[in-house]
Amino acid sequence: MPNTDSRLSAIKHWLTHTLECNYTAIEPASNDASFRRYFRIVHPQGSRIVMDAPPEKETLKPFIKIGQLLTRHGLQAPTIYFQNTRKGFLILDDFGPTCYLDHLTPKTVDTLYKAAMHALLKMQVNINPTQNALPVYNQSLLHQELELFRDWFLTQLLDITLSPAIHRELDRVWALLIKSALEQPQVFVHRDFHSRNLMILEEHSPGIIDFQDAVQGPITYDLVSLLRDCYIAWPKQQVLHWVTAYHRQLQHHPHWHCELPQFIRWFDLMGLQRHLKAIGIFSRLKLRDHKEDYLNDIPRTLNYVINISNDYPELAIFSQLLTNEILPAKKFPS
Template structure:
């Protein structure tokens, strides 16, 4: 007898068995993510499927459905949507299994797995027409809103840091510098969370791409830096450059970038700082607002990226000093 743990899960089971006439012989939690969505793995006639549970008052299934179609047409591997119940916020999806890139990455696999992931990324960037895809744009307002997550949730709430006027001015100047860098880059389709937990390891057509519903038109380095400077696993600068160089060459051949590699690397580095500041803010918000403290363990790695990369840019000298002298000692106490 299959049992459900709560009302939403019961409603999913009713939808699968009564409306879709499936014979469900297994029903278990597959994962939850940093949003209000949950995923269940179900078994019907020896075939596994995933059910997305997106409560309509908190999540909208429409962007997921739209982007799934867009990505599929762009010839990257996303799960097929088999059935949908948009009123209740349920989707029945193809199951990519439970092994993500993070589970498979080590020194001997990193090059081949990242090559496959970057090849998929190039395919996406080449095949999505940014003028007709009707995705929202990464505007300066959106980039600023994301950066403010770092100030509001990490500095103010997690670290209990009261900023002086000079510190606030420094942070605003830094944010403006990072936003300018992001907006002057080539704009392409951006997955926006392209990292080792959202890329599933498959036997063929690897990787399987998930969690793409927040896709936008934005800076060309955004997804590459999400992948190579991952909040959940870190690699040496030499390893990152080894992956980044051939990716840049492919972009150049596809006429997606015109700049030289040094400029591309600068764009990549500064984009990474923007993303990592946002991620630190989100990890703090997940802890404080959503009672998900597990993500706090990923802040030191992510903050370390910001500190080490900012050291290489004279424009970020004062911000780097602020992080090292003030933020780092506090973060070691509160994390």
Template sequence: MLSDRINSGATKIRLDGLENQGGQRLDELLEWLRMVGPANQCSLQPASSDASFRRYFRLVCSAGTLIVMDAPPEREHLHSFIEVDRLFAGVGVRVPEIVEYDLNRGFMLLEDFGSTSYLSTLDTETAAELYADAMQVLRLFNNDLDPGQSELPRYDHHLVQREMGLFEEWFLAGKLGIRLTKAEVELLQSAKAFLTQVMLEQPRVVVHRDFHSRNLMLVDGLNPGVLDFQDAVVGPLTYDLVSLLRDCYIAWPETAVVQWVRDYFDGLNLDGVDFEQYYRWFDLTGLQRHMKALGIFSRLDLRDGKSDYLGDIPRTFDYVQAVASRYAELSALDNFLTEIVSDRLSRVIPQ
């Protein structure tokens, strides 16, 4: 195994596909890899990027491959990744083994789960089996991790409100150029208060917080491999399930979603909570998440120059509209989305 050979000598590294991505940060990363990497010839290749300031590379050597994480310490913190990795691994979740890290520099070597994500594999033939595997992971979160003993941050009123502020600042104002009237500000405040209440009234569990098809990898043995968990919190029971089944990157017929939710619910033991109540939580928690996601996708484009997520905005907005239309408490929000936002969105990001 490649990780067994770490620190055995100076690594010789060839850049592959990174010729135009030089600079001081890459030079520092190469220096670190030469000190901690395996004692043979390796190549460093681009692996992936995400909706943060982290970058990922693949270190390809004769004995195998590893993933290299570059997390600039002034922007990202490795402590939370390390702690959540240990927490999840302790209850049997398949998370990458951490091979080596440098907290001060923000570098890490990790087990490589390959390049086959759930997103690249999901279709009508594979969905049932893949989602069943993913829901087993959620059962580990719900049943084997004690939120009361966890030192993870709490998904509290402040965090919920702050997330929803992204919808107004970056999606409505930033991307769509909508200037809110006093009445529109008030209806959004009312919707935020309602959704915050729904989020906070649910049983508390350990929440991955980004449990979707891009962060689940198809791996041999215990499937799936779980990534991007460093922002885990103690939060609402339904949050990870709606992240999985109402995914910003792939959509399913509502009949299929309802059946998957029911299958998961049937395996829970919730005193005094029927399926109607659970599904209401699922619906409205998803609405909060998708409003936040619209803000994040817009911010990635406007602030960070990452336009890859713009194509996911129409699908995510469809989720928001569909759920808002189902609840009397959100009728004002539904009207605003239908009469104002939908038209502006169709002109800014044509479907």
């Protein structure tokens, strides 16, 4: 695309003429579900990552702010070496190509998740989202995210004509999930704390990336993002074991005290909200942005939704809706 080429040319010009960087290679480093792109530059001293965030689509300010916040509290966020906020360019630490998802196996998962949950607890304990003026994960935002499922998945991808009864049921479930999210202790939330955004480093793993959308929100949000990951699934009892262990650690902080059954309910319903949103986003990525591969993640994510809905009597009608209306209309890989 011409626009892509022009921005890459602008990056090369910035590197060569403004920064006088004697790089020997520049290549794509990763793709993003947003409008951002990343390039790896190789130079005589090693390598760095260039973030390309078109200013008309993305703003760099939250990334810069949250990255500094994480680093200040002992977490591994990439250092920013140079920035051109007018054009939307940053030069960052290169955390390498290996994310958690590349190395997660039944043999490695306990060690990797222990490190991730240690980092998560440090974020939640040490970073005060109110003092740092983070956006609030409020009722409006939670509802807006849930509507992605109704609009992009049900209506556009599956082409289902929603009856008034279905609309009413979705509205009821949305209200239930939002109430559960808002009644939880509100903490720092990374908002995309999963296996593709946790990098394996030689020291002090994990490296944390893609944190620019951080907010003040529910205490179980990042935990369920990690343990019920849209890109990899684990047995239910194993997930429950990890949730129980994390809850035990939280009990050392009295202002977050709650009984384990309540914490598990919060965790389950928070996961339901996140997964409904994710299914909507995956559908939008396919339909609007022509990123077909995300359809492959819908079955796993929808399976979480179905399983949790089956576990709660107040979601029985919603579960029937999923089984009777949605699964027969599916237009995505099995």
